[in-house]
Amino acid sequence: MQQQWSDIDAYIESHLMPEDPILTQTLQNTADKGFPDHLAVAANQGMLLQMLIQMNQCKRVLELGTFAAYSTMWLARALPEDGYILTIEGRDTHAALGQENIDNAKLKQMVELKVGRAADILKSLPENFEPFDFIFIDADKQSYPEYLELSLKFSRSGTIIFLDNVIRAGDILDEKNVKPSIEGIREMYRLMQNHPRLLSSTALQTVGSKGHDGFALAIVK
Ligand code: DHB
Ligand code: MG
Numbered sequence: 041m042q043q044q045w046s047d048i049d050a051y052i053e054s055h056l057m058p059e060d061p062i063l064t065q066t067l068q069n070t071a072d073k074g075f076p077d078h079l080a081v082a083a084n085q086g087m088l089l090q091m092l093i094q095m096n097q098c099k100r101v102l103e104l105g106t107f108a109a110y111s112t113m114w115l116a117r118a119l120p121e122d123g124y125i126l127t128i129e130g131r132d133t134h135a136a137l138g139q140e141n142i143d144n145a146k147l148k149q150m151v152e153l154k155v156g157r158a159a160d161i162l163k164s165l166p167e168n169f170e171p172f173d174f175i176f177i178d179a180d181k182q183s184y185p186e187y188l189e190l191s192l193k194f195s196r197s198g199t200i201i202f203l204d205n206v207i208r209a210g211d212i213l214d215e216k217n218v219k220p221s222i223e224g225i226r227e228m229y230r231l232m233q234n235h236p237r238l239l240s241s242t243a244l245q246t247v248g249s250k251g252h253d254g255f256a257l258a259i260v261k
Protein backbone atom coordinates (compact mmCIF):
# COMPACT_ATOMS: atom_id res chain seq x y z
CA MET A 41 0.00 0.00 0.00
CA GLN A 42 2.82 2.44 0.74
CA GLN A 43 3.66 2.90 -2.93
CA GLN A 44 0.08 3.80 -3.77
CA TRP A 45 -0.18 6.17 -0.82
CA SER A 46 3.01 7.93 -1.98
CA ASP A 47 1.82 8.05 -5.59
CA ILE A 48 -1.46 9.63 -4.53
CA ASP A 49 0.34 12.20 -2.37
CA ALA A 50 2.53 13.00 -5.41
CA TYR A 51 -0.62 13.40 -7.52
CA ILE A 52 -2.18 15.75 -4.96
CA GLU A 53 1.05 17.72 -4.71
CA SER A 54 1.41 18.05 -8.48
CA HIS A 55 -2.12 19.47 -8.73
CA LEU A 56 -2.68 21.49 -5.58
CA MET A 57 0.61 22.39 -3.92
CA PRO A 58 2.22 25.72 -4.84
CA GLU A 59 5.66 26.03 -6.38
CA ASP A 60 7.42 27.90 -3.61
CA PRO A 61 11.21 28.31 -3.81
CA ILE A 62 11.39 28.66 -0.01
CA LEU A 63 9.76 25.25 0.54
CA THR A 64 11.87 23.63 -2.19
CA GLN A 65 15.12 25.08 -0.91
CA THR A 66 14.31 24.00 2.66
CA LEU A 67 13.78 20.38 1.62
CA GLN A 68 16.83 20.47 -0.68
CA ASN A 69 19.16 21.84 1.99
CA THR A 70 17.84 19.30 4.50
CA ALA A 71 18.59 16.43 2.11
CA ASP A 72 21.98 17.94 1.12
CA LYS A 73 23.00 18.05 4.79
CA GLY A 74 22.15 14.33 5.09
CA PHE A 75 19.03 14.63 7.26
CA PRO A 76 16.12 12.23 6.70
CA ASP A 77 12.83 13.58 5.35
CA HIS A 78 10.40 11.34 7.26
CA LEU A 79 10.35 13.69 10.26
CA ALA A 80 9.00 16.58 8.20
CA VAL A 81 5.31 17.07 7.48
CA ALA A 82 4.03 16.10 4.02
CA ALA A 83 3.29 19.08 1.77
CA ASN A 84 -0.46 18.47 1.82
CA GLN A 85 -0.37 18.43 5.62
CA GLY A 86 1.71 21.62 5.62
CA MET A 87 -1.01 23.16 3.49
CA LEU A 88 -3.64 22.05 6.00
CA LEU A 89 -1.71 23.83 8.76
CA GLN A 90 -1.55 26.92 6.57
CA MET A 91 -5.29 26.81 5.87
CA LEU A 92 -6.28 26.37 9.52
CA ILE A 93 -4.23 29.46 10.34
CA GLN A 94 -5.76 31.41 7.45
CA MET A 95 -9.31 30.36 8.33
CA ASN A 96 -8.87 31.64 11.84
CA GLN A 97 -6.77 34.70 10.97
CA CYS A 98 -4.12 33.67 13.45
CA LYS A 99 -1.14 35.95 14.04
CA ARG A 100 0.84 34.30 16.84
CA VAL A 101 1.98 30.73 16.36
CA LEU A 102 3.86 28.36 18.68
CA GLU A 103 5.62 25.32 17.25
CA LEU A 104 7.15 22.58 19.40
CA GLY A 105 9.67 20.56 17.36
CA THR A 106 11.27 22.64 14.60
CA PHE A 107 13.46 19.97 12.96
CA ALA A 108 14.33 21.43 9.52
CA ALA A 109 11.79 24.25 9.86
CA TYR A 110 9.89 22.92 6.83
CA SER A 111 6.59 23.03 8.77
CA THR A 112 7.69 26.45 10.07
CA MET A 113 7.76 27.66 6.45
CA TRP A 114 4.17 26.49 5.97
CA LEU A 115 3.14 28.24 9.20
CA ALA A 116 4.91 31.43 8.08
CA ARG A 117 3.27 31.37 4.65
CA ALA A 118 -0.10 31.61 6.39
CA LEU A 119 0.76 34.66 8.51
CA PRO A 120 0.52 38.37 7.79
CA GLU A 121 3.78 40.32 7.84
CA ASP A 122 3.27 41.28 11.47
CA GLY A 123 2.83 37.61 12.41
CA TYR A 124 5.07 35.92 14.96
CA ILE A 125 6.26 32.33 15.30
CA LEU A 126 8.05 30.93 18.32
CA THR A 127 9.52 27.57 17.36
CA ILE A 128 11.33 25.35 19.87
CA GLU A 129 13.77 22.54 19.06
CA GLY A 130 15.40 20.25 21.59
CA ARG A 131 18.19 18.75 19.50
CA ASP A 132 21.21 20.94 18.72
CA THR A 133 21.82 19.41 15.28
CA HIS A 134 18.20 19.91 14.26
CA ALA A 135 18.12 23.45 15.66
CA ALA A 136 21.24 24.40 13.65
CA LEU A 137 19.66 23.04 10.47
CA GLY A 138 16.32 24.72 11.23
CA GLN A 139 17.98 28.08 11.94
CA GLU A 140 19.98 27.86 8.70
CA ASN A 141 16.81 27.12 6.71
CA ILE A 142 14.98 29.99 8.45
CA ASP A 143 17.86 32.39 7.70
CA ASN A 144 17.97 31.29 4.05
CA ALA A 145 14.22 31.82 3.69
CA LYS A 146 14.43 35.53 4.60
CA LEU A 147 10.85 35.46 5.88
CA LYS A 148 9.04 38.74 6.48
CA GLN A 149 7.39 37.44 9.64
CA MET A 150 9.33 37.28 12.88
CA VAL A 151 10.43 33.71 13.48
CA GLU A 152 12.20 33.08 16.76
CA LEU A 153 13.87 29.69 17.24
CA LYS A 154 14.76 28.68 20.79
CA VAL A 155 16.91 25.65 21.53
CA GLY A 156 16.17 23.46 24.51
CA ARG A 157 13.57 21.18 25.98
CA ALA A 158 10.22 22.66 24.99
CA ALA A 159 8.77 22.19 28.48
CA ASP A 160 11.67 24.07 30.09
CA ILE A 161 11.47 26.91 27.59
CA LEU A 162 7.71 27.26 27.97
CA LYS A 163 8.06 27.29 31.76
CA SER A 164 10.63 30.09 31.44
CA LEU A 165 8.26 32.37 29.50
CA PRO A 166 6.65 35.14 31.55
CA GLU A 167 3.19 34.24 32.88
CA ASN A 168 1.68 37.20 31.03
CA PHE A 169 3.22 36.21 27.65
CA GLU A 170 0.70 37.17 24.99
CA PRO A 171 -1.26 33.99 24.15
CA PHE A 172 -0.80 32.10 20.92
CA ASP A 173 -3.59 31.72 18.35
CA PHE A 174 -2.30 28.45 16.91
CA ILE A 175 -0.08 25.79 18.49
CA PHE A 176 1.58 23.00 16.52
CA ILE A 177 2.91 20.21 18.74
CA ASP A 178 5.38 17.99 16.87
CA ALA A 179 8.25 17.37 19.30
CA ASP A 180 9.07 14.23 21.33
CA LYS A 181 5.88 12.21 21.63
CA GLN A 182 6.69 11.06 25.16
CA SER A 183 6.07 14.61 26.40
CA TYR A 184 2.79 15.26 24.58
CA PRO A 185 0.68 15.30 27.79
CA GLU A 186 3.02 17.87 29.33
CA TYR A 187 3.14 19.89 26.10
CA LEU A 188 -0.64 19.94 25.91
CA GLU A 189 -0.99 21.25 29.47
CA LEU A 190 1.75 23.84 28.98
CA SER A 191 0.20 24.92 25.67
CA LEU A 192 -3.03 25.66 27.52
CA LYS A 193 -1.15 28.10 29.75
CA PHE A 194 -0.32 30.14 26.65
CA SER A 195 -3.72 29.85 25.00
CA ARG A 196 -6.83 32.02 24.85
CA SER A 197 -10.42 31.03 24.16
CA GLY A 198 -10.38 29.88 20.53
CA THR A 199 -6.71 28.91 20.31
CA ILE A 200 -6.25 25.91 18.03
CA ILE A 201 -3.95 23.08 19.08
CA PHE A 202 -2.72 20.63 16.43
CA LEU A 203 -0.76 17.55 17.56
CA ASP A 204 1.15 15.56 14.94
CA ASN A 205 1.81 11.80 14.88
CA VAL A 206 -0.91 10.48 17.17
CA ILE A 207 -1.59 7.16 15.37
CA ARG A 208 1.89 5.79 14.62
CA ALA A 209 0.73 3.08 12.19
CA GLY A 210 -1.67 1.79 14.84
CA ASP A 211 0.98 1.29 17.53
CA ILE A 212 -1.29 3.13 19.97
CA LEU A 213 -3.58 0.05 19.97
CA ASP A 214 -0.79 -2.49 20.43
CA GLU A 215 -0.86 -3.28 24.13
CA LYS A 216 2.58 -4.86 23.97
CA ASN A 217 4.02 -1.57 22.78
CA VAL A 218 4.90 0.35 25.91
CA LYS A 219 7.53 2.63 24.38
CA PRO A 220 7.54 6.01 26.17
CA SER A 221 6.56 7.72 22.92
CA ILE A 222 3.48 5.52 22.49
CA GLU A 223 2.53 5.71 26.17
CA GLY A 224 2.85 9.50 25.88
CA ILE A 225 0.38 9.60 23.01
CA ARG A 226 -2.09 7.35 24.87
CA GLU A 227 -1.86 9.63 27.90
CA MET A 228 -2.51 12.61 25.59
CA TYR A 229 -5.81 11.01 24.48
CA ARG A 230 -6.83 10.42 28.10
CA LEU A 231 -5.98 14.02 28.93
CA MET A 232 -7.92 15.43 25.99
CA GLN A 233 -10.99 13.42 26.91
CA ASN A 234 -13.36 15.74 28.80
CA HIS A 235 -10.56 18.25 29.45
CA PRO A 236 -12.19 21.21 31.22
CA ARG A 237 -10.22 23.71 29.09
CA LEU A 238 -11.04 22.19 25.71
CA LEU A 239 -14.16 23.06 23.74
CA SER A 240 -13.82 20.20 21.28
CA SER A 241 -11.22 17.66 20.22
CA THR A 242 -10.81 15.11 17.48
CA ALA A 243 -8.15 12.99 15.80
CA LEU A 244 -7.86 11.81 12.21
CA GLN A 245 -5.73 9.01 10.85
CA THR A 246 -3.95 9.67 7.59
CA VAL A 247 -2.09 7.66 4.98
CA GLY A 248 0.35 9.11 2.49
CA SER A 249 4.01 9.59 1.69
CA LYS A 250 4.81 9.52 5.43
CA GLY A 251 3.00 6.21 5.99
CA HIS A 252 0.02 5.61 8.27
CA ASP A 253 -0.22 8.20 11.02
CA GLY A 254 -2.52 11.03 11.96
CA PHE A 255 -3.09 14.17 13.94
CA ALA A 256 -5.26 15.46 16.76
CA LEU A 257 -6.96 18.81 16.77
CA ALA A 258 -8.43 20.73 19.69
CA ILE A 259 -10.04 24.11 20.27
CA VAL A 260 -9.50 25.85 23.59
CA LYS A 261 -12.70 26.73 25.46
C1 DHB B 1 8.80 10.97 13.84
C2 DHB B 1 8.49 12.22 14.35
C3 DHB B 1 7.62 13.04 13.68
O1 DHB B 1 7.27 14.24 14.18
C4 DHB B 1 7.07 12.65 12.46
O2 DHB B 1 6.21 13.51 11.86
C5 DHB B 1 7.38 11.42 11.93
C6 DHB B 1 8.25 10.58 12.62
C7 DHB B 1 9.73 10.08 14.57
O3 DHB B 1 10.22 10.49 15.61
O4 DHB B 1 9.95 8.97 14.12
MG1 MG C 1 5.61 15.06 13.11
